[in-house]
Amino acid sequence: MDFNHTEDRQMLSDSLGRYLQQRYPIDVRHKIAASAEGWSAEHWAALAELGVIGALFGEEAGGFGGKGFDIAVVFEQLGRSLVVEPFLGTLLAGRVLERAGGQEDLLGEVIAGAKVLAFAHEEADSRYDLAGIAAKASETAGAWTLTGTKAVVPQADTADVLIVSARISGAPGDEAGIGLFAVDKGAAGLSVRAYALIDGGRGGEITLAGTPATLIATDGLPLIEDAVAAGLVALSWEAVGVADVLKQSTLDYLRTRKQFGVPIGKFQALQHRMATVALEIEQQRSAAINAAAALEADRVTRERAVSAAKVTLGKAGTLAAEEAIQMHGGIGMTWELPLSHYAKRLIMLGHQLGDDDHHLARYIALGRAA
Template sequence: MNFQHTEDRRMLADSLNRFVAERYDFKTREAGFSADMWRRFAELGVIGALFDEADGGFGGDGFDIAVVFESLGRGLVVEPFLGALVVGHALTHAGNDAQKALVACLIDGRSVAAIAHEECDLHYELTNVSTRAVRSSNGWVLTGAKAVVQQGEHADFFLVSARTSGAHDAEDGISLFIVARDAAGVDVRGYPKIDGGRAAELRLNEVRVDDHALVGERDAGFATLERAIGAGVLALCAEALGAMDVAKEHTLEYLRTRKQFGVAIGTFQALQHRMADMLLEIEQARSAVINAAALLGAERIERERALSAAKYSIGRIGALVAEESIQMHGGIGMTWELPLAHYAKRLVMVDHQLGDEDHHLQRYIALTRSQRHE
C-alpha cells in the first residue's frame, strides 16, 4: 500500500502549516476562539477538506482528516474543527436535506457546531446516555445535561444525543437531535480548558424541538454516533502526532545548543538513548495513525479496532513524549513561557478526549473477541 500523500494533500498541508506559523501565534490561541480566524481557515479550504465532494467539500478521506489535524496539532490550533468534523459527518451520514444543508454553513465558516454527547457519568461509553427525549404533540422535549462540550459557548447549534427508549446503557434507543444555541431552555456555561481553548456545560431544561430536528431514525442513532465519533478519534490522534513532532523538534534543538562542561548535552550517551527511544515511539504512533486513516472507510469492527488501537497508542506515547521532552529540557521545560509546556499539556489532555488509553485498550480487546466469534 502506498502511504505517500497525494499532491493535493501535500499542498494543503504546506499551505496550512505556513498559515498557522505566520498568522496563528500564542496570543491568538489564548483568546480561545476567533470568529475571524475561523472564517479565514474556511477560506483556505481547511474545513472543506474534511468532507467529500458529494457533501460540498473536496476531501473527506481518512488521510485528508489526518493531514488537516496533524497540521492543526503542530500549531496547537483551538478553533472548533473537531465539532465541525464530528457533527458534519453525522449529518452527512444520516441527516435529511435541510440538515445536510447545515454542513455547507460549516464548510464556509458561517456556522460553528458542537457535539453534545458526554455526560458526567458517561465513562467514555457511547451507549451510556441519560439525557431524555420525550415525544410531544408536535415534536420532542429534551431534558438533561451534557459535559465538556468543546467550544460550546460559541456554537450556533448542537448535535445532542438523547435516549428515546431502552435502558440507559443500551445501543438501541439512542436518538440524535439538532438543537439551536438560542432555543428556549438551553443553558450554556463556558469555561477555559487547562490545555487551551474553551469548553462548556450544557443544560437542556425541557427544550422543545420539532420533528425536523431528529437526525436519522428514532432509536437508531448509535451507529451514526459511533461512525462520527470515530472520525473524531482519528482527528485527535493526528493532532497529537503533529504536537509530538513539534515537541521532538524543540527537544532536539535544545540538546544541540544547551551546553554543560563545555559541550552540547546532546553528546551525552544517556540523553542520546532516551531521544532515540522517543523517536521510535513517535514513529510507532505515526504507523497507528496511518493504519486508522486507511481503515476509516472499512467495515465496522475492522474500522473501530484500528481507531481504538491508534487512540491507545497515542495516549501512551503522548504522555511519554510530554514527560521525556520536559525532563530533557530540565527546569526550563516547566516554564509557561516555553511553548513546550503547552504542547506537553495538550498531549496529556488528548488522551482524555473521546476515550483514554485504558478505555480503548479494553474496547480493542472486546472488538477482537467479537470478530473471532463471527
Template sequence: MDFDFTDDQESLRDAVRRWVDKGFSFERRHALAKAGGATRAVYGELAELGLAGLAVPEAHGGMGFGPVEAMVVCEELGRGLVNAPYVHGALVAPALLAAAPAELQAAWLPKVADASALVVLAAQEAGARYRLDRVSTQAHASGDGWTLTGAKGVVPAGDEADAYVVPARWSGTPDDAAGIGLFLVERQAAGVTVRGYPTQDGARAAELSLAGAQAALISRDGLPVLEHAVDVGIAGVCAEAVGLMDRLTAMTVDYLNTRKQFGVALSSFQALRHRIADVKMQLELARSMSYFASLKLGEPAAARRRALAQAKYQINQSARFVGQQCVQLHGGIGVTDEYAGSHYFKRLTMIELQFGDSMHQLGEVSARMQDTAGVFA
C-alpha cells in the same frame, strides 16, 4: 501498500503549514489562551482556506475530501499548536449530519462548510465514562418535533457553538444500545442553558443543560452514526497528536544541541541521546498508528471500532511518553508558561482524555478481541 501522499495532498499540507507559519505564532496562541481560550475567530480563518468544508460533500458547498486529507490537515494544525475546534466542527459534525434528513442537511451543512455555524457533538454524561451507549438524556415527541431533557458535560467549544448534536434516549433504559437517537439542538432554543469555562490546554468547553429544549431529529437509530463520527474524531486527534509530538521533539533536539553544561552541548551526553532516541521511536510508532486509524475509517463497523481503539490507545501512550520525556530533557524551562513546550505537553495531555482515555480504549480493544486473540489459531 503505497504510503506516499499525492501531489494534491502535499499541496494541502503546504497551504496549511504556510498559514500556520504566517498567521498563528505561539505568541498569538498564548494570548488567546490567557484571554480565556475563545477560538471562533481562528476557526473562521481556517474556513477562509476552505478547511471548514473539507469533509462536507460538494453538493453542500464543501470540498468532499476523505480521511487522508483530514489527517494531513490535523497533523499540520497540531504541529502549529493551533487553538481551534477543528476536529469537532469540521470533521465530527459533518459525519453526524450525514445521517440527517435531506432538508436538515441542506439547512446546516452549507453553514458548516463556510463556518457561519459551528456545530459540535454534546455526548458525554456524568457516570458514562466515555461509553457511547450509556445515555440518560430523554427525548420526547412533541407535535411534529422533539423535546430533550438532560445534561451533557465537557462539550468542546460549547459556549461558542451555534448548535449541538445531542444523543438522547427515546426508549429503553440508560444502558440499552437500542433506543438512542441523534438530535440537533440550536443554542438559542428555549430550555438550553450553557455554562462555559476554559480548559487546561487554553481552549474552551461547556456544560450543557436541556430542559424541554426543542430539537430536530437526525436519526432514530443514532448509535451506529455516533460511533462512526467518534471514530472520525479519534482519527483526527490522533493525527493532531502526531503533529504535536513531531514539533515538540524537534524543539527538544534543538534545545539539546544549543544548551551547554560543563562547557559542552547537552546532546553530547550519551544518556540523553538514548532518551531522545526512545522519544523518536514512540513518535514514529504513533505516526504509523495515525495512518492506520485514518485508513481504517472505511472498514465495516466491527473492524473499524477495534482499529480506532487500538490507534487511540497507542497514541495516548506515545503522547504521555514523548510529553514527559521532552519536558524532563528541557529541565525547569519545560514547565514554564512562557515556553511553547509546556503548551504542547498540556495539549497532548488533553488529547489523551478526548474520545476515551487509555483505560477506556484498552477495554474497547479487549472487548473486541476474538477468543484466541490470534495466539492459538
C-alpha cells in the same frame, strides 16, 4: 504501500501549514485561548476560505474530502500550531449530519464558515461509553423536546447549533433507542455553564430543560460510533503533529544547552532516551496511518484500528511529553516556553474520546467478538 499523500492533500497541508506559521504563532494562539470566546471567528473564516473545513466532508455534503487521510493532513497541521478553533466539534457534529442526510443546507453554511457546530454527547456518568446516555427525548404532537445534561462540550457557549444525543427509549447502556437532535443556540430551556479548558479554548456544561429540538436520526448509535471513529483519527494525527514539535524542540535544546563545556546532546544517556522517544513517535504515526486507512473499512476493522491508534497515542504521548520536560529541566514547565503547552496538549489528547485503558479493553473486546 505508498504512504505519500496525494498531490491535492499535500497542497492543502502545505497551504494550511504556511498560514498557521505566518498568522498563528504561539503568542497569537495564547491571546485567542484567553479570549471570552476561546477561538477566533476571523481565523475560522480565513481557514474556511482556504478549504480546511471542506476537506473534512465529502462531495455530497458540499465538501471535497471526508476520507481518513483528508482528516489526517488537516489535524496534523492543527496540532503543530496548537489550534483552538472548533475543528473537532465541527468534524464530529458535521459527520453525524452528513451520514444522517437531509442537512445539506446547514452543512453548506458550516463548510463556508458561516455557522459553528458543537457535538454534545458525553455525560458526567457515561465514562466513555457511547451508549451511556441518560438525557431524555420526548415527542408531543410531532414536536421533540430534550431534558438532561451534557458534560465538557467544547465551544458550547458560542456554537450556533448543538448536535445532541438523547434517549428516545430504554436505559443508559442500551445500544438501541438513542436519537440525535439539533438544538439551536438560544433555544428555550437551554443553559450553558462555560469555562476555560486546561489546554486552551473553552468548554461548557449543558443543561436541557424541555428544550425544543429537531430530530436528525432515531437510530443514532451507529452514526455516533462512525463520528467518534473519525474523531479518533483526527486526535491521533493531531498528536503526531504535537509530538513532532516536542521532539524537534527537545533536539534543538540538547544541541544548544551546554554543561561541562559541551552540548548536553553529546551525553549518551540522553541520546538513548531521545532515540526511544523518536521510536515511539514513529510507532504512533504508524498507528495513525493505519487508523486513517481503516476509516472507510467495515465496522470491526475500523473500530479496532482507531482504538489501537488511541492506545498508542496515550502511551507514546505520555512518554514524549514527560521526556521533553525532563530533558529541558525546570524551564520545560514555564508558561513562556511553548514546549510546556505542547506537552500539556499531548497529555490531554490521550484522554479525549476515551483514554488508553478504555480503548485497550475495547480493542480486546472487538477482537473476541469478531
